[in-house]
Amino acid sequence: MKARGLLSAMASCRCPRCRTGKVFYGHPYSFRRQRSNQVCAHCGLYFEVEPGYFYISMYISYGFAVFEALIAAFILYSLTHSESPWLYGFVLISIIILMAPINYRYSRIALLYMTPKIKYDPRYHIDD
Numbered sequence: 001m002k003a004r005g006l007l008s009a010m011a012s013c014r015c016p017r018c019r020t021g022k023v024f025y026g027h028p029y030s031f032r033r034q035r036s037n038q039v040c041a042h043c044g045l046y047f048e049v050e051p052g053y054f055y056i057s058m059y060i061s062y063g064f065a066v067f068e069a070l071i072a073a074f075i076l077y078s079l080t081h082s083e084s085p086w087l088y089g090f091v092l093i094s095i096i097i098l099m100a101p102i103n104y105r106y107s108r109i110a111l112l113y114m115t116p117k118i119k120y121d122p123r124y125h126i127d128d
Contacts, residue, residue: 016045017040018045021037028101028105029101064103065096065103069095072095
């Protein structure tokens, strides 16, 4: 079977080097704290490239939240034509809070896949 594609690997939160090992364990909406693996169980890649590496993902997460809020505001306006700041405030803050666990995961995944030090290596790929 052929290797997992880039978008498929990113969507399923897989290791950027082997696209087989999982970066996170557990469900994003579980009541336990979200955890990520320190090392890929398959290829041994250490995910935190350097100390404080994932601080940058806060900015990516902020960008995701702004994008989601803009899209939600546009959809909300096109459905209701309301100008009430209370309606927009309630809906947008709710969406930002509900999307926070997903933004947390995918901001880290986006950062890992954009890192020049980490490249996909098909030698590490196996079918799961």
